[in-house]
Amino acid sequence: MNRTDPVATPAGRRSAKSLPQRDADATRSRILEAAKKHFSQNSYEGVGVREIAADAAVDPALISRYFGSKEGLFREIAGQAFGAGKFLADGIEELPARVIRILTGEVDLGDWRGGYDPLRFLLSSIGSPTAGPILAKYLERDFLAPLSSSLGGRNRRERAAILAGQIIGFAVMRIVLSISGSDPAEKAASRRVLAEALATCIAPDREPNGKSRSRKPAG
Amino acid sequence: MNRTDPVATPAGRRSAKSLPQRDADATRSRILEAAKKHFSQNSYEGVGVREIAADAAVDPALISRYFGSKEGLFREIAGQAFGAGKFLADGIEELPARVIRILTGEVDLGDWRGGYDPLRFLLSSIGSPTAGPILAKYLERDFLAPLSSSLGGRNRRERAAILAGQIIGFAVMRIVLSISGSDPAEKAASRRVLAEALATCIAPDREPNGKSRSRKPAG
DNA sequence: CGTACAAGTCAACGATCGTTGACATATGGG
DNA sequence: CCCATATGTCAACGATCGTTGACTTGTACG
Numbered sequence: 001m002n003r004t005d006p007v008a009t010p011a012g013r014r015s016a017k018s019l020p021q022r023d024a025d026a027t028r029s030r031i032l033e034a035a036k037k038h039f040s041q042n043s044y045e046g047v048g049v050r051e052i053a054a055d056a057a058v059d060p061a062l063i064s065r066y067f068g069s070k071e072g073l074f075r076e077i078a079g080q081a082f083g084a085g086k087f088l089a090d091g092i093e094e095l096p097a098r099v100i101r102i103l104t105g106e107v108d109l110g111d112w113r114g115g116y117d118p119l120r121f122l123l124s125s126i127g128s129p130t131a132g133p134i135l136a137k138y139l140e141r142d143f144l145a146p147l148s149s150s151l152g153g154r155n156r157r158e159r160a161a162i163l164a165g166q167i168i169g170f171a172v173m174r175i176v177l178s179i180s181g182s183d184p185a186e187k188a189a190s191r192r193v194l195a196e197a198l199a200t201c202i203a204p205d206r207e208p209n210g211k212s213r214s215r216k217p218a219g
Numbered sequence: 220m221n222r223t224d225p226v227a228t229p230a231g232r233r234s235a236k237s238l239p240q241r242d243a244d245a246t247r248s249r250i251l252e253a254a255k256k257h258f259s260q261n262s263y264e265g266v267g268v269r270e271i272a273a274d275a276a277v278d279p280a281l282i283s284r285y286f287g288s289k290e291g292l293f294r295e296i297a298g299q300a301f302g303a304g305k306f307l308a309d310g311i312e313e314l315p316a317r318v319i320r321i322l323t324g325e326v327d328l329g330d331w332r333g334g335y336d337p338l339r340f341l342l343s344s345i346g347s348p349t350a351g352p353i354l355a356k357y358l359e360r361d362f363l364a365p366l367s368s369s370l371g372g373r374n375r376r377e378r379a380a381i382l383a384g385q386i387i388g389f390a391v392m393r394i395v396l397s398i399s400g401s402d403p404a405e406k407a408a409s410r411r412v413l414a415e416a417l418a419t420c421i422a423p424d425r426e427p428n429g430k431s432r433s434r435k436p437a438g
Numbered sequence: 439c440g441t442a443c444a445a446g447t448c449a450a451c452g453a454t455c456g457t458t459g460a461c462a463t464a465t466g467g468g
Numbered sequence: 469c470c471c472a473t474a475t476g477t478c479a480a481c482g483a484t485c486g487t488t489g490a491c492t493t494g495t496a497c498g
Contacts, residue, residue, distance in 0.1 A: 169388015
């Protein structure tokens, strides 16, 4: 909410001179980076502020000072995690290919610096009563809503939810087990089946009580 | 591993006489029930043994005594959570209908006593470095492996993983957001799309390098 | 130069964590 | 009846939790 509440940048930009030992913005960024990493590897309750602070080479007290609380820090990360609709950057018809590329490990997601992964971040704390609702809020705002409006046709909200669920679900399997591992043939098979399943949700919804054309995947 | 290590049933069955104030089996069961509930509502790290004990009307020390540790208690629950292959009870072709019934809320899952839900249980602690590997182990043993062998055709393991991912993924969306809510028409649409997506994975895999028919989602 | 204030340090708070060992009590077989 | 013991109670351990307030130090402006 209030970014510059307890802390405000004091002077104008220093640009590039004598790099000072004290830089609020840089410290803030280091905390955020460390926190993103740790929240991607452990549940919300399982991550301690001292771990984050140690990783960021920062005093633990600064977390409460800069972000109000551990929850505030988490909320700020969640607000950026699903942001900018990167999945929809190339339009809806390119989404399956992009999703598959991400899920099968050929990552082009923007920020994997230091073990951070938005999908892991989401899954790690989805079970927490504190962090869960926060994640739900921003997942809705930054992913589900844009996706829903990108989908044409009827029942777009339901289809968007199922589509998002497929992405998340396969991320679970990829993370929890060691899926899509070695064999390139298996990897190709995964890609194929996954593409088909995703296409099912992206294709405009058909009539529930029309001619009821059978849509078996293979004739 | 060693159930009766520190605790062994002392005497033969007492069946039905004068119900005693001390019953190790009943106490054990009460702890398990309470723990299942709490582990379905909070992450592994977020659940305290004192909460569980209070809910079970039991001294917190008994948890360590009966299950060795909090982790031992969790492991025992995980060992039963995905068990008995209930999803495959009616055969593989009945799985989509069963999954959809469960996911859309018309539950016929065996045990929903007291807020316990195997899918919530799985998701709540999947992010924990302690509980995650335990969940992965039993999910593999009790769900993915049977499902994989139930699926015919090639690449069954990949298809099983994707199928499991779809189930889990839609469970995420149902839990995290309030999906499949009010409108019966929307519910029907969800059911339809979901059924189609599931069928895609269940259907036997096709040739990867055949006539290379273009697979754009919409022409 | 010196002073005002931002930025960071430090120690400690009260709370809760999982676990342990000593102790009390109920229970059933001799 | 009485005692061995299965069962449960209790208090406390050391560790870690998130957070706070007072304090020190760096930095930039007058």
